[in-house]
Amino acid sequence: MKKEFTLQLRPEEAFDPKTFQETLLKKAGLSIDTEEAIGRQVKRSIDARGRQVKVNVKAELFIKEEVPPLLDYESTYQNTSNSDPIIIVGAGPAGLFAALRAIELGVKPIVLERGKDVRARRRDLASITKEHIVNPESNYCFGEGGAGTYSDGKLYTRSKKRGDIKRIMEILVAHGATEEILVDAHPHIGTNKLPVLVTELRKTILDYGGEIHFDCRVDDLIIEGDEIKGIVTQNGDKIKGLGVILATGHSARDIFELLNTRKVLIEPKPFALGVRIEHSQSLIDKIQYHCNGDRGSYLPASAYSLVTQTNFKGVQRGVFSFCMCPGGYIVPAATSPGELVVNGMSPSRRDSKFANSGIVASVELEDIPEYQKFGPLAAMKFQADVEKSAWKAGGETQTAPAQRMVDFVQNRTSSTLLETSYQPGLNSVDMRAVLPDFISARLAMAFKSFGQKMKGYFTNESQLIGVESRTSSPVRIPRNRETFEHLELKRLYPCGEGAGYAGGIVSAAMDGERCAEKLIATYVR
Structure with a gap:
């Protein structure tokens, strides 16, 4: 039997596992020595408005019943090694989650990241702090995982209409985040744990046939008529795909300059x-x-x-x-x-x-x-x-x-x-x-x-x-509200914070998923 409770607890009752278990059993009218009952928290938020801090908790108590896992996410990844590719520019939350969603839909993602992988980025971050040397390709904004990897890791978002927040959280847990992010009202991973999680996301993409290329800056676009066919890297390599998801983040000024030079419609943004x-x-x-x-x-x-x-x-x-x-x-x-x-x-x-x-x-x-x-x-x-x-x-x-x-x-x-x-x-x-x-x-x-x-x-x-000054992108790359495709250049899908459509890890991840879905639904037969 499962019982559900809505409780207002003292901090020690909410955050000390043993005290919480005893408190929940008392609320249920059971002895604290009851061995056949297991409780857990499913939602938790701190209320500090009064003189005494309280913690609001939604809890479940399972009596003589197996406790189901809090995480019920099951991936549907497919091997995409031989599938036609889409190109994803940027390996931040928007780009990585676009790649994962593409794999679920049977399409091969090719992810291009101008910066380095999370481990190699550390040396460049140390150089900024200790030697005041800024590497324009590898820093707190550019590199695997994007700006959030070495800056914070807050997961709270108000963007509830943009996608499935619970799904994003569960994918993060499946790749190493603690289940606490499924419970807390303002979940947070922490910059010390994000690099490991990002590495696991990369591993999943590679295991299922996707590609990720680091030190791979986009310097030009391959445009034919009113369609984008691919990109050109800083080494002159041409990479083509069924479409391009542009998820470069809010600080890729060279991309905004490139779009402007190539007469691709962009707009100034507050x-x-x-x-x-x-x-x-x-x-x-x-x-x-x-x-x-x-x-x-x-x-x-x-x-x-x-x-x-x-x-x-x-x-x-x-x-x-x-x-x-x-x-x-x-x-x-x-x-x-x-x-x-x-x-x-x-x-x-x-x-x-x-x-x-x-x-x-x-x-x-x-x-x-x-x-x-x-x-x-x-x-x-x-x-x-x-x-x-x-x-x-x-x-x-x-x-x-x-x-x-x-x-x-x-x-x-x-x-x-x-x-x-x-x-x-x-x-x-x-x-x-x-x-x-x-x-x-x-x-x-x-x-x-x-x-x-x-x-x-x-x-x-x-x-x-x-x-x-990097609160959000100062440029918007306009797209169709329904199809997510650029208003003028077909097969281009502006995505995430850099395009002006997200404001954090979770909202960017949801936008990445949606862009992948829209592109694939339109151009993958």
């Missing part, structure tokens, strides 16, 4: 720009959990989500937190020499003493009239200029410009900076000289507003580290 804000994790715990800064041994590092509207010169724009990383680190995410970009990451245990989050302001095209001369690349050119400004302010290395929060709002340069998780180091500057005026003004308004929402957030014991 995005968001700002800084990383870093607090001590104990301060965020104190605010969120209403404690003295010691959250205890059961609660995870606390997170936050903030948003406000700002009015600058009569124009309303939103400012919001982005990719909040509890117990995390700030990392250098530039993709070319001469620019400085920061991003956040968290290991699976979220055990760093720092908390960081992007705090970014919306940038609409009308905010940057002087860049309209660049046409569809207007927002991208603006983004690149801000990153160049940050690089110069940091000392023309990967040392990042920084300023304490209250100092920034009160328009004074910080005499000293705080300890930081950002390993390349910080340089104290006036961040208003780095950021455009309309961004600086909105951030200053937002920090004061956030301090009212989270008492203690607005403090000089936190600092801005800049710039956070």
